[in-house]
Amino acid sequence: MTKKRRNGGRNKNGRGHVKFMRCTNCGRCVPKDKAIKKFIIRNIVESAALRDIGDASVYKSYLLPKIYVKLHYCVSCAIHSKVVRNRSREDRRVRTPPARMFGGRKPAPQPQKTN
Numbered sequence: 001m002t003k004k005r006r007n008g009g010r011n012k013n014g015r016g017h018v019k020f021m022r023c024t025n026c027g028r029c030v031p032k033d034k035a036i037k038k039f040i041i042r043n044i045v046e047s048a049a050l051r052d053i054g055d056a057s058v059y060k061s062y063l064l065p066k067i068y069v070k071l072h073y074c075v076s077c078a079i080h081s082k083v084v085r086n087r088s089r090e091d092r093r094v095r096t097p098p099a100r101m102f103g104g105r106k107p108a109p110q111p112q113k114t115n
Helices: 047-056 075-080
Strands: 020-022 029-031 036-043 066-073
Touching: 066 075
Parallel strands: none
Antiparallel strands: 020 029, 036 066
């Protein structure tokens, strides 16, 4: 039987069994090593209200706390919500992460490897 991926879609390697996680979106049980993980850091207050709160505040240099959330998706929810994309057979072998976009700006240039 042919294999689609050399890791079988998992990061288990030598372990026989891993615990299950629940998908953040649909609640499906997914093995922890197979789940697609996404770590989000956001301000508690949206950017539109940030200036109003700063003007109304007594403290001049008060930093609002952030929300730290780790999301776990099953494969179907990650594809549906565009966290990951379908790639061609040749592109599946590329293991480097794609260039990150920061708020609509151009991505930071990647350093070139010299062999």
